[in-house]
Amino acid sequence: MERLRRKSQYIFTLLANAYWLFPWRSPIYQGPLKKICFPGLNCHSCPAATMSCPIGALQNLLATLRPSLQMGQIHFGAYVLGSLGLIGSIGGRMPCGWICPFGLLQKWLFLLPVPKLSFWRPFRMGPYLFLVVFVVLLPILVVDPLGYGSTWFCKYVCPAGTLEAGIPLLSLDQGLRCAAGWLFAYKFIVLILLLIWCTVTSRPFCRAICPLGAIYGLFNRISWLRLRFHPDRCVQCKACLTICPTGISFYNGLDDLNSAACIRCLRCLSICPANAVSLEFGPVQEDIGKAVNTIES
Amino acid sequence: MRRYLPLFVTIAFIVLLALGIWSGEVPVVWHKAITICLSCIGIG
Incomplete structure (x- = not known):
């Protein structure tokens, strides 16, 4: 069973990041597969990403909810929530254990031979906090004069975005490197701290932060x-x-x-x-x- | 009733998914996913 799960994690990680033409063609994949939400956490701005990130897509739809309503469209994330709910209603949080590339990374890091720390149980409420506040409320409520919100979780929390998109894109593009400032530095520190946490505690991102896991967990x-x-x-x-x-x-x-x-x-x-x-x-x-x-x- | 809860939930989310497709959310998701998200990479 464990061997099957490992294979599944590798295969889905490769499928989610199968665009290897980015050094020669467009910096990120722009084909039709990006209409599909990948069931795990995988940043769609990663140069190799073939599908969209459900948490990024949901935030984008909620951040533009007010302008879309003004234009007579109701884009509240039904497509994303429907996709996640359909998967969750079948397997619950199974994508976290069998599909998610960021889960695979956490598993690898925890294998490092360093002293281990136990997980503080009250942190279990973290994913719900990040889901409600950073993914839903802040993108809807904090808006500019034109009514556009921001993707708060991607911008201030998500380490997958920094690791899979930020670092590769900044490495490839000098213009982006020049534009990087305090926000990138902050996100880089968040990433490093989380990676260190992953080495000492099992799956801390899944247990304390991940809003996607919080959604799937509701179906368990x-x-x-x-x-x-x-x-x-x-x-x-x-x-x-x-x-x-x-x-x-x-x-x-x-x-x-x-x-x-x-x-x-x-x-x-x-x-x-x-x-x-x-x-x-x-x-x-x-x-x-x-x-x-x-x-x- | 509780016995068939998984069935009801699956149907409800299929309906929600269809609603999202019908209301035109797919092109919005696609458009956002094919442009580099500056927030994600820590720039904008």
Whole structure:
């Protein structure tokens, strides 16, 4: 299972960044694939990006909500939210564990042999804060005299934009290098701090910041694909907690197995020696005894 | 009712997706994605 997941992460990272003609043609891909929102966090200003970033696209639509309303158009992000909701309703937060290039980067960084720190649980509210304030409210409410807002999350927070777009584009273009000022310096420091955090804590961006994960996480309990914990089989070995990249402690009832923090990597399913975790796909089961279409681990 | 919640949610978001396509959001998303986002790269 873990090998399959690794392959999936590599394949989707390559698919999301498959435009390698940028040194010779246009600095970023401008083809029709950019009409599609990539299910993971991947900046669409990255020179190699083939699809659009859902968080960037949502902010852009909300930042231009007032002018679009004045022109008689209702562009509130239905296309982006519909795309994310459709994916989320099927697999919940599975794209975070199986598709997201920034998740893959965090996984690599955490493998570095440095002392590790545990994650402070109140930070779990962070993704919702960033989603509501930086992705939704600020782009709508803080506008210029013409009614145009800004993409606050991209501008002041997103490390993926700095890493995947800022650094490569500034390296390639002297004009952009000359235009870079305090904002780039600030974003670069944010990126460095986050990368350091990734080396000492497992998936800190997913757990404390990512607004895309916050959206997908809302579907974890009601998606077609869900995990099921069988407490009667559990031997309390804690193998699931040890291996969980987001530190979900469901074996002792502290967390729900399908909590919004679960990135559906399915490592708990693979490692459990007592088959106490299973995967199910279908309507929500009211009674465990009536479970149908259940795939045992 | 709760049993079929995933089905209702999926249908609701398919409708939302169709609404977004119908209202012309796709060209807006595309246009923004094919121009370099200065905010994203820390310039504008």
